[in-house]
Amino acid sequence: MNNVLKQKSWSPYVAGSAxxxxxxxxVLIAGKYMGAxxxxxxxxGLIEKIFAYERVAKMDYFVKTKVRIDWxxxxxxxxxxxxxxxxxxxxxxxxxxxxPTWEKRFGPEKVRRWTAAFTGGTIAMFGARLTGxxxxxxxxxxxxQLAVSGYISLICFFLAGIGMARILYGGTxxx
Amino acid sequence: MNILIWGFITxxxxxxxxxxxxxxxxxxxxxxxxLKDFIIVKxxxxxxxxAMVGIYLLHDFGLVELKLKPTxxxxxxxGSLIFGAGWGLLGYCPGTAVGxxxxxxxxxxxxxxxxxxxxxxxxxxxxxxxxxxxxWGKFGKITLPEILGISHWIVxxxxxxxxxxxxxxxxxxxx
Numbered sequence: 525m526n527n528v529l530k531q532k533s534w535s536p537y538v539a540g541s542a543x544x545x546x547x548x549x550x551v552l553i554a555g556k557y558m559g560a561x562x563x564x565x566x567x568x569g570l571i572e573k574i575f576a577y578e579r580v581a582k583m584d585y586f587v588k589t590k591v592r593i594d595w596x597x598x599x600x601x602x603x604x605x606x607x608x609x610x611x612x613x614x615x616x617x618x619x620x621x622x623x624p625t626w627e628k629r630f631g632p633e634k635v636r637r638w639t640a641a642f643t644g645g646t647i648a649m650f651g652a653r654l655t656g657x658x659x660x661x662x663x664x665x666x667x668x669q670l671a672v673s674g675y676i677s678l679i680c681f682f683l684a685g686i687g688m689a690r691i692l693y694g695g696t697x698x699x
Numbered sequence: 700m701n702i703l704i705w706g707f708i709t710x711x712x713x714x715x716x717x718x719x720x721x722x723x724x725x726x727x728x729x730x731x732x733x734l735k736d737f738i739i740v741k742x743x744x745x746x747x748x749x750a751m752v753g754i755y756l757l758h759d760f761g762l763v764e765l766k767l768k769p770t771x772x773x774x775x776x777x778g779s780l781i782f783g784a785g786w787g788l789l790g791y792c793p794g795t796a797v798g799x800x801x802x803x804x805x806x807x808x809x810x811x812x813x814x815x816x817x818x819x820x821x822x823x824x825x826x827x828x829x830x831x832x833x834x835w836g837k838f839g840k841i842t843l844p845e846i847l848g849i850s851h852w853i854v855x856x857x858x859x860x861x862x863x864x865x866x867x868x869x870x871x872x873x874x
Contacts, residue, residue: 602710
């Protein structure tokens with residue numbers, strides 16, 4: 525058991541199937557489906573509340589989706605600690621500022637990567653909120669429930685993602 | 700037990716599995732979007748196959764409820780295409796960005812800050828979007844078996860066959 529936990533990686537089929545069992549148990553025990561993007565809106569609300577409490581309380585979106593710490597908020601925080609734990613046990617934790625694939629294509633300048641990450645994050649979350657979910661909520665939970673919204677969303681996530689990857693990496697054959 | 704604690708525990712296990720499955724990497728996410736390395740697709744589909752069978756079995760026995768996200772064509776398609784473009788640039792989705800930070804990939808931190816900004820922008824624009832994009836093509840909470848008019852087990856069997864064929868092809872081609 526100890527050896528298994530210390531392994532740097534598990535087959536994605538095994539780790540993925542285990543996540544599937546986890547999702548079933550979560551629905552059975554807590555009645556909760558996995559998701560992540562609503563947490564970012566709630567967190568943005570929590571931060572905005574510090575500066576403009578009255579304003580946040582009146583905003584349409586926050587009337588519909590209350591600014592509070594809920595199951596999903598704790599779930600997302602848990603992901604951070606779970607990953608930290610797993611990478612520490614297997615000594616796989618390495619502080620990396622620029623991903624290798626990015627560096628090969630765009631060079632080692634940190635600011636360039638961080639700007640792209642920030643911009644990408646802003647665009648992605650706006651889109652995720654518009655469609656009502658991310659690859660966890662629409663992807664894992666939506667597909668598992670055979671939701672039409674999940675299948676439409678996941679197909680569009682990949683279509684646009686592949687398009688963006690082509691723009692960024694299109695000219696690099698044999699990379 | 701407190702629902703928040705369940706969220707935290709579920710998150711820790713999920714984060715652990717994501718890290719072991721090696722899906723928390725920019726390089727793996729872009730690998731899939733460049734159609735060169737499908738590890739994230741293998742993980743995701745494995746989760747979905749297991750969860751789909753589990754959730755519908757539990758549902759048939761009346762033990763769990765489905766929580767479907769509504770299908771709104773305009774919002775689902777536009778939002779997901781916007782998400783995909785941002786995802787291609789950031790290289791992490793909301794859940795994996797948090798997990799990536801846990802294993803030391805701190806370029807994801809800028810993505811997370813961007814996502815908080817994207818969420819805040821969405822909240823500002825929500826009153827304006829509510830009456831148009833979020834209202835076009837509303838079909839409510841629908842599932843694939845409902846619109847096809849067949850048993851969910853037929854749809855599930857079909858999806859299992861398609862996914863396993865994909866897995867076979869990935870392994871054969873070494874993708």
